[in-house]
Amino acid sequence: MTPRDWYDALMANPLSDLVAPRFLISRMSAIGDAILTLPVACCLRDYFPDAYIGWVVESKAAPMVRGHQALDAVIELQRGWFTSPRGVSETRATLRDHQFEIAIDCQGNTKSALAGKLSGASRRIGFSGKHAGELSRFLNNERITPVFHHITDRSLELLTALGIHHPQVRWALPLDEADRKWAQGFRNSIRTSRVAILNPGGTWPSKLWEADRFASTARYLADRYGYHSLVVWGSFDERLMAEEIVSLSQGTATLAPNTSLTTLAALIETSDLFISGDTGPLHMSVAVGTPTIGLYGATRPGDSGPYEQSALQLQYEAGSRRHRRQASNRAMRAIGVEHVCAVIDDMHQLPVVRAA
Incomplete structure (x- = not known):
């Protein structure tokens, strides 16, 4: 089977047939934007209770996702990690350890899409159109054109690629x-x-x-x-x-x-x-x-x-x-x-x- 045949077969199978898909949510920076993306994690957990769900985030916004009940892992990166070969290499090694299969780029810029690419995920879901900034449109291999404008709604729209429509919006902000x-x-x-x-x-x-x-x-x-x-x-x-x-x-x-x-x-x-x-x-x-x-x-x-x-x-x-x-x-x-x-x-x- 060629890589293309394998990819087409994967796309033809409903995701619900997978026992425990391994998801990576990519939303790096800005505290508010990280919070507005939390419903994506909640929705994935609701639909795929046995999934492994990770989130890659920069240090500034990490407290808003660290310890979240829907997440199995939070991969915290320092600001500017993608500007040096060493930073890219270390990030690649860290992400590959989690064996992610599906990356969801909720930010739509180069660094968020690059994280998905470095993770080794075969499916990398992101935006098309004006919300696909910089190099993200080339690094993501499945692209959704959002209908909604709000960050929360359009982030959830990415999950339509997984067959999820009309999800419940909840936050479950992690508080000690x-x-x-x-x-x-x-x-x-x-x-x-x-x-x-x-x-x-x-x-x-x-x-x-x-x-x-x-x-x-x-x-x-x-x-x-x-x-x-x-x-x-x-x-x-x-x-x-x-x-x-x-x-x-x-x-x-x-x-x-x-x-x-x-x-x-x-x-x-x-x-x-x-x-x-x-x-x-x-x-x-x-x-x-x-x-x-x-x-x-x-x-x-x-x-x-x-x-x-x-x-x-x-x-x-x-x-x-x-x-x-x-x-x-x-x-x-x-x-x-x-x-x-x-x-x-x-x-x-x-x-x-x-x-x-």
Whole structure:
């Protein structure tokens, strides 16, 4: 049998006939995007309970997949692994040890597709069209043209090559019980019936909303619905902004303690509302089931919005990714406090009385 004959025979057989297929999910970087791809792992486990499922990821996003209940292995790579012959060789050896048969490239760029190729998987499923970036279209040998726009939906569309249609979307974000215990203890120290978490940070300046607007939102939440707001932060600059929000909030907000990614996710899980720009913690909130409002200016909620949750965008900072990354927050400033408060009112299903 020639290699082509073997490949055609494999394609003709339903995957369900395989006893325990060995899958590799490739989604490398960006915390939020890794979270948005978790339903792929859950779906594979649901359909193939005896499968061996691995995920190749870079260190930054690894905490969001490490320990996930659907995964047998998480292969963690350092950033830039693909830029040196040694890095490529070591990655190849590591991936080959797992004997993957089917690679699913959910990212659609050179490094994510290269990981699938290096793994030795005979079937390498990826995107065609505009979502097939750089060299991925040449490295993947089965290509799906997605119909949906959102990262989660189009990642799940790749599974149509395996005969999976209309999958259930679930996340099962991996959280340690120790993190949950700490988060619940901290939540219990806040003596209000409702807690909102405000996340002013963002990886791009163009994703940032104004500190005074977050503070005004905290005051509205307290006055109208009895919330106390907790302002979370990661970097030094984010802490400075968080402290400004607390200072302007007139006692309706406090500064969150320093957290890791997993303790932050556990803390968000204990809250009643989460408000943020487009950044990793926003998608943590969706994954743990907290009502979420996303604020958008330099990215599109149709692509990376809070999945089936509320998103606000009044203007869009058009242009290349590089331009949008370096732009001001002009488009975010188009979102007023009144717009956010209107969404809050809708979420609480209380009509706002207006003068005639």
